[in-house]
Amino acid sequence: MYNDARIRSAVAMMIDGIAPPPVPLLAILRSAARPPVAAEIPAVHWLRPVAAAAAIVGAIAIGVPLIAPSVVESVEARIAQILRWTPPSVPPPHWLTSQLRSQEATLASAQARVPFTIVPPVGLPRDVTVLSMATSPSGVYDKLTGKWQLGTQVVFFTYRRSGSRSFQLLADRFDPRTGPPSRYQYEDTGRLRDGMPVLVRHEKFTWRNGDQVMTAIDGDGITADEIQAIRNAMRGVSVTAAQTRSELDSGTIDKLYRF
Amino acid sequence: MRLALHADFIKSAQAGEDGLERLITVVWPEFYRIAFAILHDAGLAEDAAQEACAAMARSLPTLRNSHVFGSWSYKIIVNHALTVARRRPRTQTLDVMIDHGIHDDRSDALDTYHAIAALPLEQRAAVVLHYYVGLKSSEIAAATGLPASTIRFHLMLARRALRKTLELDAQPPFEKVLSDV
Numbered sequence: 001m002y003n004d005a006r007i008r009s010a011v012a013m014m015i016d017g018i019a020p021p022p023v024p025l026l027a028i029l030r031s032a033a034r035p036p037v038a039a040e041i042p043a044v045h046w047l048r049p050v051a052a053a054a055a056i057v058g059a060i061a062i063g064v065p066l067i068a069p070s071v072v073e074s075v076e077a078r079i080a081q082i083l084r085w086t087p088p089s090v091p092p093p094h095w096l097t098s099q100l101r102s103q104e105a106t107l108a109s110a111q112a113r114v115p116f117t118i119v120p121p122v123g124l125p126r127d128v129t130v131l132s133m134a135t136s137p138s139g140v141y142d143k144l145t146g147k148w149q150l151g152t153q154v155v156f157f158t159y160r161r162s163g164s165r166s167f168q169l170l171a172d173r174f175d176p177r178t179g180p181p182s183r184y185q186y187e188d189t190g191r192l193r194d195g196m197p198v199l200v201r202h203e204k205f206t207w208r209n210g211d212q213v214m215t216a217i218d219g220d221g222i223t224a225d226e227i228q229a230i231r232n233a234m235r236g237v238s239v240t241a242a243q244t245r246s247e248l249d250s251g252t253i254d255k256l257y258r259f
Numbered sequence: 260m261r262l263a264l265h266a267d268f269i270k271s272a273q274a275g276e277d278g279l280e281r282l283i284t285v286v287w288p289e290f291y292r293i294a295f296a297i298l299h300d301a302g303l304a305e306d307a308a309q310e311a312c313a314a315m316a317r318s319l320p321t322l323r324n325s326h327v328f329g330s331w332s333y334k335i336i337v338n339h340a341l342t343v344a345r346r347r348p349r350t351q352t353l354d355v356m357i358d359h360g361i362h363d364d365r366s367d368a369l370d371t372y373h374a375i376a377a378l379p380l381e382q383r384a385a386v387v388l389h390y391y392v393g394l395k396s397s398e399i400a401a402a403t404g405l406p407a408s409t410i411r412f413h414l415m416l417a418r419r420a421l422r423k424t425l426e427l428d429a430q431p432p433f434e435k436v437l438s439d440v
Contacts, residue, residue, distance in 0.1 A: 004390075004418070006425075007390055007418065007421055007422070007425070008390045008391075010371040010421075010425060011296075011371060011375070011386060011387070011390040011391050012390070012391055013371070014296070014371040014372050014375070015292050015293070015295075015296045015387070015391050016292070018291070018292045018295050018296065020287060020288040020291035020292060020308075021291070021301075021305060023283060023284050023287040023288075023312075024305075024309055025280060025283060025284065027309060028283055028309055028312040028313050028316065029279075029280070029283075029313075029316070031309065031310070031313035032312075032313040032314075032316035032317050203302055218302075224302070
């Protein structure tokens with residue numbers, strides 16, 4: 001017979017067995033320094049350009065470690081510490097970012113521009129109403145030479161759905177030089193007085209279909225479950241995210257996308 | 260009360276940055292576990308726990324009686340978990356839960372997880388606060404802003420559902436089959 005004492009014991013045993021992740025101390029302190037905001041998640045602009053190189057060029061993190069601020073000298077270094085990610089030592093040059101312009105496309109015209117076989121998304125949420133496609137060149141940072149160059153074209157699928165929501169899927173050619181993808185994508189939503197960015201974390205999903213690699217992140221426009229439904233409907237093969245910083249840094253190039 | 264911290268510890272957190280960091284480090288696992296027990300989603304639990312820790316840090320200077328820190332902080336985490344749940348309802352499969360949530364190979368813990376997961380949100384929160392944290396219905400009412408009579412009703416329904424599920428799971432397989440006939 002399950003009396004109160006047994007229920008109490010079972011509930012305590014279950015909850016005590018939950019393993020918490022590392023405490024994101026800096027993120028909490030930054031958030032505490034801001035005035036409270038309405039309980040909503042900001043819209044996802046994860047492909048918003050370059051101002052936040054940290055948010056775009058990989059924008060990578062496994063978690064938020066504890067660090068001693070005294071050992072970190074600059075804001076940039078602190079960001080890198082928080083993201084557990086080494087940003088490119090050279091910022092993307094203006095000549096490059098000015099060329100990262102998107103161009104509307106149809107499936108046929110997009111296929112003619114990109115160097116991989118496009119596998120269009122299927123299994124979309126039922127309330128999707130409008131699809132628009134665009135292609136854009138990517139930026140490539142070579143970690144070995146420390147130089148930026150223009151990369152091949154990628155495809156952005158932009159979907160509108162009910163409730164004024166929208167989401168994007170990004171298709172690119174699979175390139176093993178990038179190394180394993182990150183588990184999270186960080187959106188840079190502004191700066192605090194001390195220059196520290198206010199970052200919002202999104203879960204990132206990456207899967208392959210042939211030589212195409214598709215990326216999506218969850219947010220107000222699409223949930224993680226809906227992304228996984230798309231991946232399953234496409235019969236995509238999940239690309240395992242990096243589990244350690246060394247895995248994250250194992251790639252020899254970083255890519256920059258701009259929509 | 261699990262978060263019954265020493266008054267000096269709370270005062271130290273109210274006074275200085277180091278103390279606040281120590282306090283956040285101490286409450287984080289508890290906040291996360293409670294959020295996960297209510298939300299059943301690792302990502303949402305992390306969001307709720309993080310927002311609750313930030314809210315706690317912001318409001319800490321206004322806490323005059325450090326002896327009520329426990330019930331005060333539980334109120335914060337439960338309200339944030341409920342807010343997150345209403346904002347972005349999601350469900351998770353057992354596989355995901357095993358991968359990211361409960362690192363416990365005792366099958367009882369998984370049975371309990373399933374039983375709690377099957378409860379409506381408000382009942383889940385009431386169960387966590389009553390059976391895990393140890394709050395009375397009047398204290399849960401104060402924490403959630405619901406009438407105490409509603410909390411007692413939630414607890415009664417939850418208790419009934421948990422007993423039914425857990426007792427069924429505890430039966431040997433052949434007995435389960437017989438009872439289904």
